[in-house]
């Protein structure tokens with residue numbers, strides 16, 4: 271297929287994003303590099319505690335099923351005078367995507383360009399294609415490159431893994447969500463099936479080490495321990511396969527997908543080597559604009575907040591949801607995501623905005639309600655009364671295609 275051949279030659283977008291990906295990439299990059307994913311990073315972004323007024327009325331009135339609402343708009347106090355004064359400038363602002371506008375084509379009819387981290391054959395590429403069928407999946411070297419690619423209009427969306435049923439949350443990507451100003455516009459769950467890959471002629475007994483993404487290595491812990499293989503973490507699963515293939519390694523295998531095996535000419539020595547047969551990864555779809563939350567189907571809302579230290583504050587925060595019968599997401603594979611705290615004592619949060627703040631903890635919560643739902647608006651208004659910082663990362667339809 272001409273399209274897939276062209277795509278296979280794309281070089282992942284690198285940190286210096288200045289142009290579209292080049293069409294030639296024959297040089298295998300040195301990808302063997304350990305990057306711990308679960309160690310809290312120092313935040314060097316400031317996140318404002320109040321909400322951007324300019325955001326407040328974005329959305330217009332084009333939503334038939336729900337009040338036009340920016341997910342964050344409910345967090346500001348009402349102020350009619352200011353509203354009227356800012357109307358003109360607001361009219362010129364870009365409109366958020368409606369949840370009904372899940373078009374996979376951009377306005378000029380071309381395919382939607384979707385950034386993902388990794389090289390061709392990465393699970394993130396499959397997730398991007400599941401999220402946006404017929405999209406043009408654009409490989410990026412790093413997660414922050416994918417964020418930047420969206421921010422600089424090089425691509426239309428980004429899809430990135432956020433948590434696994436086994437490996438837990440990918441904190442690095444939560445950090446990026448905070449440091450950048452993209453909006454979560456959807457989620458996609460993907461059943462990940464890992465294979466042990468090696469060059470043709472290489473047998474399992476020949477292998478001494480195995481390369482893969484840290485999450486993939488964690489998900490295959492038992493199998494790899496039984497095989498006595500030394501594990502080495504690299505940026506993505508398909509990158510591991512590409513490296514093993516290009517270097518023609520005889521003592522090193524890769525944990526990656528069957529499509530990576532096909533793309534890089536590797537043999538599949540073992541299939542389904544993940545420890546948990548229900549190995550599901552949840553990916554987030556990100557865009558420059560939020561979608562207008564609806565009430566026509568099940569929605570989920572992701573927020574991040576911080577609280578003053580004090581007895582019972584977390585209990586109080588969770589009560590704002592419990593009081594209104596709002597479920598926090600409760601599937602086992604999002605256990606860590608329901609509420610995660612990461613010590614950030616004396617570490618400033620900074621963003622492009624001026625306000626800065628010092629927070630002891632950040633709490634991430636996913637709850638099962640749309641921001642178009644009055645009870646969700648009330649819950650967040652209540653939470654805002656005592657939260658020192660609160661940001662709505664997105665309100666988006668729940669992916670119900672995989673029920674673990």
Ligand SMILES: O=C(O)C(=O)Cc1ccccc1
Nearest residue numbers: 392393394483485486506507
């Ligand atoms: O490395 C990949 O292929 C990815 O897309 C990241 C990842 C790794 C392991 C499970 C799910 C996603």
